[in-house]
Amino acid sequence: MSTPSLLILPGDGIGPEVMAEVVKVIDWFGAKRDLPFEVSEDLVGGAAYDKHGTPLHDDTMARAQEVDAVLLGAVGGPKYDDLDFSLKPERGLLRLRKEMDLFANLRPAQCFDALADFSSLKRDVVAGLDIMIVRELTSGIYFGEPRGIFKEGNERVGVNTQRYTESEIERVARSAFELARKRGNKVCSMEKANVMESGILWREVVQKVHDADYADVELSHMYADAGAMQLCRWPKQFDVIVTDNLFGDILSDAAAMLTGSLGMLPSASLGAPMENGRPKALYEPVHGSAPDIAGQGKANPIACILSFAMALRYSFDLGEEATRVEKAVEKVLADGKRTADLLGEDGIEPVSTSEMGDAILAAL
Amino acid sequence: MSTPSLLILPGDGIGPEVMAEVVKVIDWFGAKRDLPFEVSEDLVGGAAYDKHGTPLHDDTMARAQEVDAVLLGAVGGPKYDDLDFSLKPERGLLRLRKEMDLFANLRPAQCFDALADFSSLKRDVVAGLDIMIVRELTSGIYFGEPRGIFKEGNERVGVNTQRYTESEIERVARSAFELARKRGNKVCSMEKANVMESGILWREVVQKVHDADYADVELSHMYADAGAMQLCRWPKQFDVIVTDNLFGDILSDAAAMLTGSLGMLPSASLGAPMENGRPKALYEPVHGSAPDIAGQGKANPIACILSFAMALRYSFDLGEEATRVEKAVEKVLADGKRTADLLGEDGIEPVSTSEMGDAILAAL
Ligand SMILES: CC(C)[C@H](C(=O)O)[C@@H](O)C(=O)O
Numbered sequence: 068m069s070t071p072s073l074l075i076l077p078g079d080g081i082g083p084e085v086m087a088e089v090v091k092v093i094d095w096f097g098a099k100r101d102l103p104f105e106v107s108e109d110l111v112g113g114a115a116y117d118k119h120g121t122p123l124h125d126d127t128m129a130r131a132q133e134v135d136a137v138l139l140g141a142v143g144g145p146k147y148d149d150l151d152f153s154l155k156p157e158r159g160l161l162r163l164r165k166e167m168d169l170f171a172n173l174r175p176a177q178c179f180d181a182l183a184d185f186s187s188l189k190r191d192v193v194a195g196l197d198i199m200i201v202r203e204l205t206s207g208i209y210f211g212e213p214r215g216i217f218k219e220g221n222e223r224v225g226v227n228t229q230r231y232t233e234s235e236i237e238r239v240a241r242s243a244f245e246l247a248r249k250r251g252n253k254v255c256s257m258e259k260a261n262v263m264e265s266g267i268l269w270r271e272v273v274q275k276v277h278d279a280d281y282a283d284v285e286l287s288h289m290y291a292d293a294g295a296m297q298l299c300r301w302p303k304q305f306d307v308i309v310t311d312n313l314f315g316d317i318l319s320d321a322a323a324m325l326t327g328s329l330g331m332l333p334s335a336s337l338g339a340p341m342e343n344g345r346p347k348a349l350y351e352p353v354h355g356s357a358p359d360i361a362g363q364g365k366a367n368p369i370a371c372i373l374s375f376a377m378a379l380r381y382s383f384d385l386g387e388e389a390t391r392v393e394k395a396v397e398k399v400l401a402d403g404k405r406t407a408d409l410l411g412e413d414g415i416e417p418v419s420t421s422e423m424g425d426a427i428l429a430a431l
Numbered sequence: 432m433s434t435p436s437l438l439i440l441p442g443d444g445i446g447p448e449v450m451a452e453v454v455k456v457i458d459w460f461g462a463k464r465d466l467p468f469e470v471s472e473d474l475v476g477g478a479a480y481d482k483h484g485t486p487l488h489d490d491t492m493a494r495a496q497e498v499d500a501v502l503l504g505a506v507g508g509p510k511y512d513d514l515d516f517s518l519k520p521e522r523g524l525l526r527l528r529k530e531m532d533l534f535a536n537l538r539p540a541q542c543f544d545a546l547a548d549f550s551s552l553k554r555d556v557v558a559g560l561d562i563m564i565v566r567e568l569t570s571g572i573y574f575g576e577p578r579g580i581f582k583e584g585n586e587r588v589g590v591n592t593q594r595y596t597e598s599e600i601e602r603v604a605r606s607a608f609e610l611a612r613k614r615g616n617k618v619c620s621m622e623k624a625n626v627m628e629s630g631i632l633w634r635e636v637v638q639k640v641h642d643a644d645y646a647d648v649e650l651s652h653m654y655a656d657a658g659a660m661q662l663c664r665w666p667k668q669f670d671v672i673v674t675d676n677l678f679g680d681i682l683s684d685a686a687a688m689l690t691g692s693l694g695m696l697p698s699a700s701l702g703a704p705m706e707n708g709r710p711k712a713l714y715e716p717v718h719g720s721a722p723d724i725a726g727q728g729k730a731n732p733i734a735c736i737l738s739f740a741m742a743l744r745y746s747f748d749l750g751e752e753a754t755r756v757e758k759a760v761e762k763v764l765a766d767g768k769r770t771a772d773l774l775g776e777d778g779i780e781p782v783s784t785s786e787m788g789d790a791i792l793a794a795l
């Protein structure tokens with residue numbers, strides 16, 4: 068295969084800082100492991116708006132469609148709060164997801180042993196936690212029509228539409244079952260089938276896919292509100308969770324926070340295979356753009372570096388190299404290196420964003 | 432005023448058991464405090480379906496409109512899983528909420544000191560926690576049209592519609608601000624204004640109501656996914672949270688579980704004032720029908736009893752009597768009485784549902 072290509076979109080806030088550390092890791096793979104990547108860089112979100120007046124330029128969109136994988140930092144910031152909806156930084160990210168058709172968003176919620184005490188949950192509830200949330204990412208209420216703010220009589224009404232077709236549900240269910248087979252072989256599907264017809268269809272299709280092709284995987288169904296509860300109560304009961312775009316947004320953030328490792332959590336958004344067999348793919352940290360600490364060297368680059376590790380695994384079939392990165396991160400944490408977001412009460416001096424990146428390089 | 436009237440709808444699963452204990456408390460108020468209530472009882476949910484073929488008979492609906500307050504146990508159970516959507520137990524509850532126009536659902540998430548160790552969260556994160564979630568209850572995606580499962584080309588599509596008018600948002604925002612003034616004077620409004628136009632309208636109207644009439648209350652806005660995170664991380668940052676029907680469903684369940692006191696949490700659903708000045712009102716525990724333990728005397732009646740305490744406070748302006756009930760519950764817990772759901776590792780023998788009720792009566 069030709070040299071794998073990466074498009075880097077650092078975005079806003081702490082995005083550029085954390086991405087700079089990822090670039091070091093990418094370069095390391097070229098220099099030390101004879102695994103070169105062809106890297107290009109571009110703008111997204113507020114940064115793209117500032118330059119082009121749109122949160123994602125068409126050229127950037129086209130380039131994203133061509134590369135083997137996109138790495139994204141983060142988008143958004145208070146500076147853009149008053150922009151029209153269609154120009155907000157988030158629309159850039161949502162356009163990438165939609166036009167690349169990245170329907171399966173993989174969000175591991177893992178608790179790093181060295182960090183278990185950072186969780187607001189008790190150690191035994193979270194230590195060793197390792198769940199994978201598979202969130203549908205290209206449909207549902209994020210994209211359904213009609214949508215907007217309309218005049219109705221003498222007042223306005225805000226409208227959004229949740230819409231799921233059978234095939235949209237089916238393909239993300241397949242992703243979840245496939246993943247489960249490589250993990251704990253258990254899938255829990257979450258919706259509100261007791262109140263929403265879209266949830267009824269969701270449950271039915273997930274069950275049908277299971278019975279037809281994945282009967283070996285253990286499947287359960289849970290209402291999303293009960294799911295939120297169970298995630299807080301005893302998250303280790305779960306292996307893979309599959310859910311829709313909006314529930315996935317909320318439940319995966321709650322799960323991420325449970326681990327106490329928010330600045331540590333990566334994500335992969337995958338679509339259908341391209342001609343070269345690789346899936347369309349975008350990788351990004353779960354955390355946001357954190358404008359309050361941007362530009363101060365305080366940000367934790369680990370989530371973004373681990374997102375690149377996910378790229379190695381899911382785009383380039385380099386599982387061992389991915390594990391190498393993950394082990395390097397674990398080692399650095401075990402050695403007591405901490406960015407400012409990870410400071411407990413034991414008086415460790417924090418390292419900067421780039422010091423953390425360097426430490427991970429050294430551990431590689 | 433004439434004798435206040437109550438309609439009791441025990442419902443399904445553990446509903447009848449826990450409601451039997453509430454009735455003891457109601458009777459106690461008549462006998463010992465000269466506060467008699469005129470009590471009638473009827474069916475809802477699966478129980479109503481079994482008798483009438485509908486989860487809420489029209490006569491019951493009419494009666495609910497007439498009384499001063501409705502007390503509901505819980506609805507639902509696996510027995511009804513395969514019923515048509517319109518016949519499911521939940522539809523009975525949803526019809527009550529909608530036709531009584533109970534737009535403000537008050538869900539306190541409180542951590543009882545004696546129970547702080549039951550939380551999966553660390554003691555210092557939850558001890559003393561006292562937040563109030565105000566969930567919009569009669570609109571949004573629970574009721575919006577169009578909805579259903581439709582044929583489209585050669586596949587089916589599941590559709591639900593999120594719809595909020597300005598006045599729907601305004602009235603629930605007012606409820607939240609009013610409540611905040613009697614508490615910590617802080618409201619946090621949650622939506623997804625970064626992705627949903629209904630969220631944009633929500634944020635705008637809440638802000639407008641604030642600026643016009645509640646500028647003395649501290650108002651903040653948060654995306655619902657960040658809200659889920661912050662609830663898990665440091666829930667004490669919140670006083671009153673106001674949010675829509677679906678986000679409220681999930682966030683309030685997560686918050687309830689955080690406290691470790693799920694079997695303890697009541698709720699009030701309030702509408703506009705009736706002719707006698709009392710609001711339309713329905714009170715119910717936050718927990719569900721728990722079919723797995725139904726009929727075994729294991730259920731915890733406290734949430735349902737505290738729901739009656741909320742009725743005393745919000746429907747009958749008997750705040751002191753409400754506090755009397757709440758204090759009795761606290762005393763019983765401090766004395767070490769525990770139903771089976773509250774057993775830790777210290778080898779206490781559980782008391783039954785009715786023993787817990789009796790203990791609370793004794794403490795009254
Ligand atoms: C930034 C925002 C549009 C996005 C979402 O709501 O999907 C974010 O919260 C996420 O979870 O990736």
Ligand SMILES: CC(C)[C@H](C(=O)O)[C@@H](O)C(=O)O
Binds near residue numbers: 680
């Ligand atoms: C039983 C169900 C319809 C209900 C809801 O979704 O509102 C319940 O979960 C609740 O929160 O009261």
